Amino acid sequence: MKFSYHWLKELSGTKKSATELANLLIQHAFEVESIEKIESSLTAVVIGQVKTLRKHPNADRLRIVQVELGKGKKQEIVCGAPNVAVGQKVAVALPGTLLPGGRRIEEASIRGAVSHGMICSAKELGLGEDHGSILVLPSNAPLGVSFSEHFELADQVLDIKILPNRSSDALSCHGMAREIAALEKRILSSKKNSKSIKLKKHKNLPKIDIADAKGCARYIGLLFQNVEVASSPLWLKWKLIVSGLKPINNIVDITNYLMLLTGQPMHAFDADALEGGIIIRKAKPNEKIQLLNGEMKALTDEDLVIADAKKAVALAGVMGGIQTAVTEKTTNIVLEIANFDSATIRRTRIRHNLLTDASYRFERGLDPNLAGVVAPAALELFSNIVGSVSGGGRDVYPKPTKEERAVLPLSLVAGVLGAKLSPTEVTRSLKLLGFEVKKNGQALSVVVPTRRRDIHDAWDLVEEVGRLHGFEKIDARAPLVPLLPLQRNSFKAFERAVKEYLVSAGFDEVLTYSFYGEKEIKNTLLPLDHHLELANPLSPDQKYLRMNQIPLMLQKARENLRYVDVFDIFEWGSAFGKNSETGGPQEVKSLCLMSVLSKKEKNPYFVIKGKTEAFLEALRIDKDRITFELPSKFPTVPVLAMLHPTRSAVLAVDGEMLGMMGEFHPNVLQAFGLEPRLALAGFVCEILAKLQEKEKTFLPLQKYPYATRDISLNFPKKISYQEIARIFAEAGQPLLRKFELFDVYEHGQEKSLAFHLAFGLENRTLSSREMDAVFERIVALMSQKLKGKLRQSRIDEK
């Protein structure tokens, strides 16, 4: 909220400068976001008095005015305003004056008569919309004095951030002044928020019926008769302008002024447009209202409205209706000073997207007793400014709000703050803030003023005591806590180990958004209906939560290719999907490795597979449990659609998919404008982490030499390495120690694979007879199970 420094000074009695005040508030209460200087451009405008008037010789509607400017100085000015009259105090802009809006006044000849300046209207001074008539100043305004100095127009505006907990007591000039005084260790004498007020009854005053007691705690209606809607006095206008509001007319200005002053929003109805009594109720089905801003709103039965016998006349606490609005023709007014339920107002504000000064205050919660102080002030202002006749009022307040009580043990203050404050200081602080305090042994009994809707218990009070003392004064103190061994989160440790390995292996780490759009989903052949969708995305291309990082990483790969030709990137992050049972969200950590390889690379599959194998080895993942399967074996897994059907693999453990790797489907690459030299590997990190070997048992080193032998076998082309390896492992038991593929050669429908084999025993040297037996068994099984034919073998003793 924007606060005028002059106004706060006047109300609080502070002697501090605006900057000093800001520092005080920052340390003990609120953040002051800015201090803005209002440099009045009206310093050169002076106060004058109309001495004589005479007709302009050449123009019927102009007159030549002689104004006195103090110390006997007089000037002649040509003026066209109809309301100019002898004896008036007026604002005079002499030649050389620059007015708001950039207009410079110069000596000028107007239809043959020389004008030495201008008598200003409110609009010309930037003080309102009225420009047909000149601004008439109060008769006690001193002659020849600078206009802005006399009216204190040069001001400083403090923009103070009032958080939701303090809106009920501090979102007003009165509240802020009270706070400033308390921080300066003074208590302001002011009227307490009031449960009951005395109001005159009047026969024309409509009846008030609160039909929804939950939605409306209190409703005061005041009747004003013989109202003349006009422009407000200068001081009132200026207070509104400085506080960031636009003056409109005396009625609206008074309600806005009182809201700024006290925090209580109010609303004026044209009394003659009301048909019958006032009812505060929920909206009826299909009920509609046209609001002051012209919008027609269809209401729901959760909206609270102010209604007369026939129709809704206002959306309670948010905005009035146009049918009962105060216009220039209005002569009788009903002024509403009410208290509405914060949750109800908040829901209505959100539903209809109507943020107003009133809804802002009501949805943060106000003290119903505040209305009781504001009503007398409103009566006084209407009488003084509008000159209207009070028609009395009604105050409907079925269940008056009472003060809450709390007990504050003194030990809690020291315990929470970690600083010893004397009981005297604690008591004094609370009293300064308006609490009633009684010492009761080692505790304080506290009565909380109703305006402090944020204070309910001892902890709330500790906060108050702490901030008055000043949190900055509390000393840093090392805790006295037991020394315990560090608990490690093994998954976070795994994450760090993964990142550290990948970076050392040449991968750059990228981070991408968790959202993408339909285009990315289509381009990567992902299923749209598996995605979680945002109800309120920033834009359509950020509408879905990612199923994995691949779509955006492909996009980043494309962008980086403008500057780098060959690179490896990775991202560790959350991936989302729908839980098949609950339909709710499902989240896993996903790790994606992406390699953009050199243009010469023919088999990106094997490059990424090599990187994957090294990664698994480095992370001590139990590789023997992982199998590489063709994606076609997993027809129900939709993410596999983005892969090249015959140059990619699913990584599985006991049939459960833990990741995928390989080359991309050509359609995917084409959609992203990429060449076929990309490869990817993706893992579900939770499954991967579980495969980390926790314990290792030492195996004795081989004492006796291995006997090695090479073997070359012909197979039908469709036989996979994995099948062949399984035969080696099975048939080689227990003598075959190692087998290593060193050559592949394809010819026609056959392929030839060559392996280095190593045989050995732990306790003695192997005999060639023993080795031959195993070798024969391998050859026999290869032939029997895989149609493998022995091409040649070579014995090589080591």
Add this chain to the structure above:
Amino acid sequence: MTLFEHIQKIEKEALASLAKLKRPEQLASWEGRYLGRKGELTKLLKSLGSLSPEEKRTSGAKANATKLHLQQALEKARSQGQNSNTDWAKEAIDITAPGTFQSVGHFHPITLVEHQIEDIFTGMGFTVEDGPEVASEWYNFDSLNVAKDHSARDMQDTFWLKTEETNPKKKFLPRTHTSSVQVDYMEKNKPPFRIIIPGKIFRNEATDASHEHTFHMFECLMVDEGDRVNVGTFKYIAETFFSEFFEKKVGVRLRPSYFPFTEPSFEFDINCVLCDGRGCAVCKQSGWLEIGGAGMVNQKVFEAAGYKRGQYQGFAWGFGLTRLVMMKYKITDIRLFMSGDLRFIRQF
């Protein structure tokens, strides 16, 4: 010619011929000729026996000195490469040219600073924890004392998942803060505990050079029995952390604020690390940098986690990791973090 002169002559001859030799086998035969068992010097030394004691002394000393001298000359010739067949000049390369490319990866700067922060906190006995990025309305708001119809909800612009569900435990959102992990963790663990939670968070606000809808923050939570952990403790942990992080003494200033899940609540500032608190453009001449929010865990949050009111006390503290990274490396555009641009990543 005296024996002495003879030795001198051999020495002169030997050195002259050594200088002309290039290949290792030449050096070997030179060694045989002058220094070997049947070499010229050895022969001379053998003949010393027949001489007078006076001659023995002078010529003997000279012969030994010469032998040593020739041995040194041979070693020098060998070490200087006279023993190689190689044409070294032809072999020469430009040793200042760059090495064969060996790719080295780079951490994202967020990760780099995250690790640094984790190391400081684990050193103080804190455990690094993790939590889901999509949280229930209950964990993100209600359990943290941010009721559905409370205007404190407006303090964070929130994305919501599309759903018909109204139960806050079954209604989900991309979390607006890492505080969403607090109650979930407290339900599964009992105090005392000290944890930090780094992570990605989401706010529904338009992106520009200083605003992002996705950024990283850090949560720090320390809870113990009685009043072991109080405002003074928080100040100590915060000062220690920032002093370690910036490698200089950094003061912390607490100002009153409001967060529904803490009470008392603070905004906290640190001494401007650029001007050491003297006032500069970065801290807008205030000498302080606004870093984050903190406070003592609201007892209502403990109650939401099933703890008894008043049994435990602790502080919660959250701050922008992204902001800290921007400060550390003087990064001026927040959008670079999610850009995936290797020209950015490879600087760290």
